[in-house]
Amino acid sequence: MSNLLEVEQLSKTYVKHLGLFRRKRIQALHDISFSLQSGKTLAIVGETGSGKSTLAKLLVGIEKPDSGVIRLAGEPVEISHYKKYNHVIRFIFQDASQSLNPLQKVGQMLEDVLRFSTILDPTQRRTKIRQTLRQLGLLDEHAEFYPHMFSGGQLQRVALARALILDPKLLILDQALSALDPSLRAQIVNLLLELQQKNDLAYLLITNNLQLVQHLSDDMLVLSEGETTDYGPTAEVFRAPRHDYTRKLLNSLL
Numbered sequence: 001m002s003n004l005l006e007v008e009q010l011s012k013t014y015v016k017h018l019g020l021f022r023r024k025r026i027q028a029l030h031d032i033s034f035s036l037q038s039g040k041t042l043a044i045v046g047e048t049g050s051g052k053s054t055l056a057k058l059l060v061g062i063e064k065p066d067s068g069v070i071r072l073a074g075e076p077v078e079i080s081h082y083k084k085y086n087h088v089i090r091f092i093f094q095d096a097s098q099s100l101n102p103l104q105k106v107g108q109m110l111e112d113v114l115r116f117s118t119i120l121d122p123t124q125r126r127t128k129i130r131q132t133l134r135q136l137g138l139l140d141e142h143a144e145f146y147p148h149m150f151s152g153g154q155l156q157r158v159a160l161a162r163a164l165i166l167d168p169k170l171l172i173l174d175q176a177l178s179a180l181d182p183s184l185r186a187q188i189v190n191l192l193l194e195l196q197q198k199n200d201l202a203y204l205l206i207t208n209n210l211q212l213v214q215h216l217s218d219d220m221l222v223l224s225e226g227e228t229t230d231y232g233p234t235a236e237v238f239r240a241p242r243h244d245y246t247r248k249l250l251n252s253l254l
């Protein structure tokens with residue numbers, strides 16, 4: 001099976017200005033390589049500051065890598081053509097409620113995504129919005145709701161609707177489930193698994209919740225100070241971590 005996403009030797013350094021003449025270089029990622037197939041989930045695990053969010057930002061084009069290659073379906077991703085990939089890779093960050101415009105009805109928000117990124121006509125857009133809301137267990141009427149009218153779990157579904165309305169191939173979930181209480185999280189996890197099966201969707205799951213990692217991911221990559229300490233099938237990494245750092249991290253998070 002060919003890879004949907006291939007990342008080769010990706011590196012990123014930030015420069016922090018500490019005063020007029022002092023600058024500090026922070027190597028957030030160093031030579032990171034991995035691949036991900038359609039319909040599979042890769043978990044990215046690591047302590048605070050290990051580079052997880054930087055990786056997500058590079059993949060969605062918010063930050064630019066210093067070096068390395070990102071390939072989607074075999075084609076190198078040009079950050080300057082990001083609109084082209086916006087359909088393929090979508091992301092959800094931690095707090096769904098903060099990522100939604102409180103003054104905009106959900107239907108309008110979804111309509112904006114479609115108008116910006118597709119050539120669908122108004123009738124087709126209305127149909128697509130209805131289909132997407134239903135696919136996520138929401139109702140047609142929810143298009144007329146403002147974000148504050150939803151519960152936490154429903155808001156996460158709205159954030160998923162916004163991410164999935166363009167039928168992406170890869171969804172990046174950056175700590176996206178951590179704010180939910182366990183029962184809501186379980187509902188969203190089941191929904192994610194269902195959507196993955198139905199649509200052959202790949203997930204990049206950034207989390208330190210090891211239950212989620214074990215439940216959802218096929219492979220996992222462990223980051224420490226921007227470097228890979230372990231990478232492989234999740235069960236294998238849990239059973240026999242290569243690196244002492246991974247063993248300690250897994251023990252501390254269990």
Ligand SMILES: Nc1ncnc2c1ncn2[C@@H]1O[C@H](COP(=O)(O)OP(=O)(O)OP(=O)(O)O)[C@@H](O)[C@H]1O
Nearest residue numbers: 014015016026028047048049050051052053054055
């Ligand atoms: N915009 C930035 N400018 C300077 N340094 C940054 C910037 N963004 C991240 N960093 C630094 O890069 C390193 C990696 O940060 P990153 O946010 O990717 O880690 P993380 O693993 O996602 O952490 P967390 O779990 O806390 O979100 C850290 O040392 C961080 O301080």
